[in-house]
Amino acid sequence: MECFMNLFSEGEGRRPLGITVTEDKTLASVGLTYLDEHDEIGFEMLKPKDQDQKIRHTIDPTVEDLHGALEHLCHYYYHRDRADEIRKEPVTIGEGKDKTPFSSKFTIDVFTLEENDEEIYMPSGPNLNIHGTGVELTVGPHNEDDMYGFRIKNNTKFPVFPYLFYFDNSDFSIKQLSKSLYGNTIQVLKPSFKNAFIKEYNITLPGPDKESLTLVDLPAFEDSNIYNHVSVLKAIVAYLGTQYQQGRQLSSLIWCYNISKPRFTIVDGDNLNLVKDITGPKAIKNVTVLTTNWNKGATVGANVAKPRTVASVASSLQRYEKAESQLKTLFGTGVTPVTFERFGTFSDPAARKAMLDGASTVDPLELIRSLLSNKNEVLQVQSEACETKKLSGTTAGNRLRAKLELEIQKKRQEVQELIKELEDMAEDDTERKAIQEETVEAGQDILRWKATLENIELVGSAFTV
Template identity: 25%
Template sequence: MSPSVMGATGSGKTTFINLASGSNLRIGRGLKSCTSVVQIAQAFELDGRSVTLIDTPGFDDTTKSDSDILRMIAAFLATAYQSGKKLAGVIYIHRISDFRMGGISTRNFKMFRQLCGESSLRNVVIVTNMWGEVSKEIGEAREQELITQDMFFKPVLDKGALLERHENTAGSAHRILRSIIDNQPLSLQIQRELVDQKMDISQTAAGEELNKELKAQMEKHRKEMRMVQEEMREAIRTKDEETRRELEIETTKLQSEMARIQQDAQKLASRYSEEKEGLEKRMQELSQSAREDAERAGAEYRRQMSALQAQLDMTASTSAAERAELIRRIDELQNRRAHGGGVH
């Protein structure tokens, strides 16, 4: 089972994964992101099932643009889907300590919905965490608002998603994972769009949502630029040099931001293929390395078994205790091999 964990920067995704899996993935401090790439935690066993958690960056990363983030997540999900891997569930983490679900959180959740699509929502768990940072009354009031307001989690919960509280313990993380462990794995909307329908990333629902957001930002900056230019003309007319210099600085900032937004929109489509090709190459290298490790382990297993069997054949006349010890070592080696352990 391989659930993906999503949410805003600083929401506690990586901490949740480390608690659940015993991994040591890097954790950002405050709102600084360390998860600027997709990270895969070490596999662990839960109720007899192997679980591998996938840590994804938020769409408010401090080091990468939203276009970069979408491109990375999309390339990873598409590559996994092409390899025959579907997600048993998606966990979306939200801080109950947030005073309100502001613009950044709302944008993250919108992008999350477009990535998943409607048909996979029954495999989604929304997890509220950081309950220790608010009183019980405040936390429960915020939870109620998230559940009942159409602009928050209600539409997703109505379509089968679950809502769970995380108590910042390994036991709590495992309880949440048990709610999806038996799910029938489903493909996400962006996986079907990119792989089955062969869409360009900018044509996907998530790509269109991001482009809509970029267009809104660009229009906002254009309005600001018009206002600054009007103020600049007035400053020149009145020979107000100090105001003119301040407005020149503001103009440069706006021009830089508008250029960044335009570049983000162009990069989304142009660099997705490059990202995916690089990821496919890395996955092929990992598969090859795993095969080579398995071949080496198999050769070592055969060598050790042969040596132990030869010793056993030579001890027909020795003590029962020595024969029993050799048989025990053969059994131990076979058991380790059967359970995927290394040969030492």
């Protein structure tokens, strides 16, 4: 191929390639094939263990495209084989004969994930990482939509920060699966006030003006447990109501939402309603929805498989934009001026451009600065708490009360069905005791929920946690 010959003969200031050219296929890892009918260059996996993997991507027969492809191959094999060298010469810890490979102090389990009733993904089935074999998966129609999770156990006495990458030999891409959040040295802010639910941070912004502010970390609903919802709401209402009585008002509220989540869950909907119930129609103009993790859909480094890479990034971008549009609809942004901002950390400018298509992400510091100019507004939940003194007297509390009443109604129906099942069951049925225990437990749930309902109706319940 002329472009291949020119690649090594032309001095165009290109970076040198760390490759060895051979005509012996048994010594090569990857072969180049010229496709006459398409006037394109294809790739062929030559190692026996890789030959079942077909590479569908091709490039144009130009020096520039060939150099880019080979450079990417060098990048891929360098990092893949470097990992092999580390395994061959493992770092050891200990003294004398007691030295053990450092890697032996860690275990990595891989599981299929299944979504439970609370829309949380949990490990399901056996550990797929079989000792001595590794993980072998055959992907087909029966499991192509499965999700997988990793559990890494550190058996050393010091912290270790994992970085997980996926080496895909179908397109020679290296994708970042997980990046440690704690691998960098950062200044840790200590709260000036905290309780079981709320934290306050006194912050002085950098710059000549030395602007200062108080950042309040409010809790959110993290699961579908109704008792946890009551505790979270009581903490928020009590704190905000007390702050209002003391003459302190909040200038803005930021709700952070992970845009890379696979779907908008029931708990997400509960939190969205919580934001609207806290602020009310007057103060909602001071709400900023900060959608995070826009970088999750981008690949790491350059990628020779341009058709697949662009499709992958575009797919993620389209999914994220669809999720953002859904949030805007749920907030009713055509009526209420809720501000939306995007946040993501991109180490690769090319990935940033491909992922955001020219759109910008907000700098957190600049976002906070801009919010300082907001006009303070009394939050709806503050005025409601001070007027009624009852948790159920707030819009958020009233929504929670309705949810509790619905749960009690469902549980009563469940008790009736269990009683009917007991009536139809023989006295010596082996399942009878279990059904009786389930009936008693359901009845106790009803009593607890009724007590909770009575509690949030009490005067003063808006200011007790």
